[in-house]
Amino acid sequence: MNGITLHKHDLPAGLSFGPLAAVDTETMGLDPRRDRLCLVQLSAGDGTAHLVQIIPEALGGQGANCPNLKALLADPDVTKLFHYGRFDIAALYNALGVLAAPVVCTKIASKLVRTYTDRHGLKELCRDLAGVDISKQQQTSDWGALELTPEQLAYAASDVLYLHTIWERLRGLLAREDRTEIAEAAFAFLPTRAKLDLLGYVDPDLFAH
Numbered sequence: 001m002n003g004i005t006l007h008k009h010d011l012p013a014g015l016s017f018g019p020l021a022a023v024d025t026e027t028m029g030l031d032p033r034r035d036r037l038c039l040v041q042l043s044a045g046d047g048t049a050h051l052v053q054i055i056p057e058a059l060g061g062q063g064a065n066c067p068n069l070k071a072l073l074a075d076p077d078v079t080k081l082f083h084y085g086r087f088d089i090a091a092l093y094n095a096l097g098v099l100a101a102p103v104v105c106t107k108i109a110s111k112l113v114r115t116y117t118d119r120h121g122l123k124e125l126c127r128d129l130a131g132v133d134i135s136k137q138q139q140t141s142d143w144g145a146l147e148l149t150p151e152q153l154a155y156a157a158s159d160v161l162y163l164h165t166i167w168e169r170l171r172g173l174l175a176r177e178d179r180t181e182i183a184e185a186a187f188a189f190l191p192t193r194a195k196l197d198l199l200g201y202v203d204p205d206l207f208a209h
Ligand code: MN
Pocket: 024, 025, 026, 156, 159
């Protein structure tokens, strides 16, 4: 498929995503403690995507043995760009034992500056900030399948292909609205927020009364 490369088990050695790597995950569900990590998608913002399929050892895979992917997630010189990173960071930490950092999140940025709307989904940001219409049809498909369909791979890639464009727009809005500093503080806290989720501090939240 055009610009989409599927890797089983790990990224190849020596692959660089530059200083800002868009990252997304697909899992078996919405609970990062319960639902296994199936796919990690990455893009350098160059119109191409690399997808890493995480296959359990019991199914003939290598499980969490993905040193190149882990090194990238932990690399202090590579900022990981997520949309709703709170979930992905928790899922990655739970499955691979590596805490992604440093990170930024387009959903948090959008909530800080696009206060005129309550629509902060990736589909809305792609449409409003990148002029791209992405389909969410495959979102609820079976990501645990050993052979993913071309439709699944295209969908998974679309979740990282436009994040750089969206982020550039949001960065401008954060500066315009004087919310860059509070955004940076929120991003710095995000890995801890994910850890708190895994510890069960979801509802009630740690900060709730
Ligand atoms: Mn996704």
